[in-house]
Amino acid sequence: MDVRVQSDAFDAGAELNAFAGGRDDVGAVVSFSGLVRDDGGLRHMEIEHYPGMTAKAIEGIAREAMERWTLGDVLVIHRHGILRPGARIMMVATAAPHRAAAFEAADFLMDYLKSRAPFWKKEVRDDGADWVAAKAADEAALGRW
Amino acid sequence: MDVRVQSDAFDAGAELNAFAGGRDDVGAVVSFSGLVRDDGGLRHMEIEHYPGMTAKAIEGIAREAMERWTLGDVLVIHRHGILRPGARIMMVATAAPHRAAAFEAADFLMDYLKSRAPFWKKEVRDDGADWVAAKAADEAALGRW
Amino acid sequence: MTLDVLYFAWVRERIGLPRERIETDAATVADLVEELRAREDRYAAAFADLAALRVAVDQDLTSFDAPLGAAREVAFFPPMTGG
């Protein structure tokens, strides 16, 4: 289990290769990457977090995934600070003997990271800045698990 | 849409970076990698395919995913030939504006690749060789979509 | 008791500071919110709608009726939007 919270950019491809590399007990690796999407006029995104709590909250979520599914490993990297359109905000990866566990655990991690890890996104546009509102659907998604 | 069927190894990390790189219209990238898993005594895996049909079948599956979900892009790479334990057999990647579409489309692609793309796996062990049997669950999984 | 109270995102912006140390006898989070609301308009504005807020006590998410007990740190913020 590897959880990192950082302002620096990271190389998702290199992380994916390192994560899955050199082991023959997993048959399935799923990765999710969240990117800054510009649907028009986005200058950048600012991601605030709660330094004392963030890693602890993510580790709790990752541990729960490890308990619920048979997983070989879990990786979570989440950035904070100022991110330009196209930049990679975060990634999760799951490795498992079997495909369904890898997919489900990655989906679970994303649902919980979105609503239970202390990050807040602000979109800075040419015409102002707004905190991204949480969606009712994101909270409701937790009920799936 | 990029579909490749090849015997050569590929660099999944480099593929992931190239796939998602340089665009700001997608917020979510999901990748799945299938690896040769050794649950004891596996010497290597042999993957046979139907050269005339393979790329065509995968392209059909990828096109269907592009029609069903709002996707920015789809990548499928599948190897054939002899693969050692730990080797990467294949990967799919999906890019989408939103997370749910990227996850669902990747899951869909894997379900269909598993049961509808003409590949056959043979496990060569110290004590003999066996064709991997298709699982009823794999066929049943298609009913999800 | 002495509490570090932290604010994030628009709660921080509305109150105008990221953290402060306060002395309080509040027994629950809700009691603490009442104290803060009574201070100044900017607090009243930030805490106007508790349904739009989340709270963590000593860095664990909890509810507004949670007891403060021997808590050292309470944080208020909007629903998270990570990932």
Added chain:
Amino acid sequence: MTLDVLYFAWVRERIGLPRERIETDAATVADLVEELRAREDRYAAAFADLAALRVAVDQDLTSFDAPLGAAREVAFFPPMTGG
């Protein structure tokens, strides 16, 4: 008509060759299977249980009752196990 008939995986191993060209008047895939079964034991063995087989006509998956029409290539194989 002249057909290329292809075999994959254990069907190929059981029949002992990967492809052959045959002359046939079979109207459907099932008719073709009957012809092949009648040839030799190894064909009969390969085609013993059609539920364990899949068929593609001109590189599209189809069913055993599909007409051959002007088909050029028919392939028999076990259920796929890719991914």
